[in-house]
Amino acid sequence: MxxxxxxxxxxxxxxxxxxxxxxxxxxxxxxxxxxxxxxxxxxxxxxxxxxxxxxxxxxxxxxxxxxxxxxxxxxxxxxxxxxxxxxxxxxxxxxxxxxxxxxxxxxxxxxxxxxxxxxxxxxxxxxxxxxxxxxxxxxxxxxxxxxxxxxxxxxxxSAELDRYWLLPLRRLRVEITHPLAGTATNDVPLAATQRRLLLSPAYRAVNGLLRSDIHDYWDDEDWRFVSYTARYDGRPATAVFAVPHQDSTPEAVRVAVVDETSGQTLYRPTLLATA
Incomplete structure (x- = not known):
């Protein structure tokens, strides 16, 4: 029935x-x-x-x-x-x-x-x-x-609807769990941010772990956060870069790799080579 x-x-x-x-x-x-x-x-x-x-x-x-x-x-x-x-x-x-x-x-x-x-x-x-x-x-x-x-x-x-529910949830999870949560303005073009990011020691440190182009980005006061999908030790992960608006040096970029499911920080290079 x-x-x-x-x-x-x-x-x-x-x-x-x-x-x-x-x-x-x-x-x-x-x-x-x-x-x-x-x-x-x-x-x-x-x-x-x-x-x-x-x-x-x-x-x-x-x-x-x-x-x-x-x-x-x-x-x-x-x-x-x-x-x-x-x-x-x-x-x-x-x-x-x-x-x-x-x-x-x-x-x-x-x-x-x-x-x-x-x-x-x-x-x-x-x-x-x-x-x-x-x-x-x-x-x-x-x-x-x-x-x-x-x-x-x-x-x-429906991938077309991800921006309404999935990306905000991912953004919230990263803001709550990853160690780079901070601050950003919308005045900086994404292409300029990407150029700085690609030249940074932080990007070189995790480049082998990345599995996508830029997946999402957002500003919070003095920082722009940029995320990529990644894998770490065979686990689905998200690589989150923090790019400061005020400091244009590549060495100022920071990165953390967090577990896709739990949000646990899997890798965070602290001493990044400058060459």
């Missing part, structure tokens, strides 16, 4: 997700060129195809959200989700630098999270095909809790 109620509630979640996704595709005109569509359908047809997909998403979303409840709506959503999954796998293999173009205007390349999101969408759509009732007939608190958990899973799989 509970499983049937959960299945009946899935069209609400799917409809809201597709409606949100369709908005970006219909409104934004320049997102198509960053996706794999130019390679798949040709440059001249990429934008119309992108907008068409958005329109199809909107139609299916409205069909799922508005009564009456038909199985064909969920089947259409499942077919669409299956198509998304195949397309993203194609983009990942053939055009690895292409963006997903799924939600928002993010230019991040297609990753495992984006593919996982479409697989989750496909699973929820397949579950919805077994529903006997419309989502509006479900009033169970337990079912609502399941929907909230599913929505949270979609958010966690």
């Amino acid at each position: 509970f499983a049937h109620q959960v299945a009946a509630a899935q069209p609400l979640l799917i409809g809201l997700l597709l409606l949100w996704s369709s908005y970006g595709k219909v409104v934004r005109r320049d997102s198509a060129e960053r996706t794999a569509l130019p390679r798949l359908v040709g440059e001249t047809r990429a934008a119309p195809a992108y907008h068409a997909v958005g329109a199809i998403e909107a139609v299916i979303a409205l069909a799922l959200l508005l009564p009456p409840a038909w199985t064909i709506e969920a089947v259409a959503a499942a077919v669409l989700a299956g198509g998304f999954t195949g397309y993203l796998i194609y983009a990942k293999i053939v055009v690895p630098d292409a963006s997903c173009g799924c939600i928002g205007s993010s230019a991040k390349p297609v990753g495992r999270r984006a593919i996982g999101r479409t697989v989750l969408l496909l699973a929820t759509a397949l579950a919805a095909t077994t529903a006997d009732d419309g989502w509006w007939s479900i009033g169970s608190v337990a079912v609502v809790a399941v929907l909230v958990l599913e929505a949270a899973a979609f958010v966690m799989l």
Whole structure:
């Protein structure tokens, strides 16, 4: 009985997700060129195809959200989700630098999270095909809790939303746990900070541990903090550099490598060579 109620509630979640996704595709005109569509359908047809997909998403979303409840709506959503999954796998293999173009205007390349999101969408759509009732007939608190958990899973799989929840959490964790928490202004261009950082003994001390370009940065009074993803002794970590605004010497840059999960300081060079 509970499983049937959960299945009946899935069209609400799917409809809201597709409606949100369709908005970006219909409104934004320049997102198509960053996706794999130019390679798949040709440059001249990429934008119309992108907008068409958005329109199809909107139609299916409205069909799922508005009564009456038909199985064909969920089947259409499942077919669409299956198509998304195949397309993203194609983009990942053939055009690895292409963006997903799924939600928002993010230019991040297609990753495992984006593919996982479409697989989750496909699973929820397949579950919805077994529903006997419309989502509006479900009033169970337990079912609502399941929907909230599913929505949270979609958010966690959406790299486009990281700046709203993941990066602030990482920033807060670093400010609380790492030993370089201090102070910064927004007047210094990031490129200038990066040049100073690359010339610093601190960067040379941890260069072999870094696994990304600049991942995040923020200012706090007299300091700019710059973070990179890293690995230390096989453990996921974050390298946080502290670059002072007032002292332009490379030797003034400091760095700490902290554990990605616990925030524990794993490595903090104290005596940095100046040559």
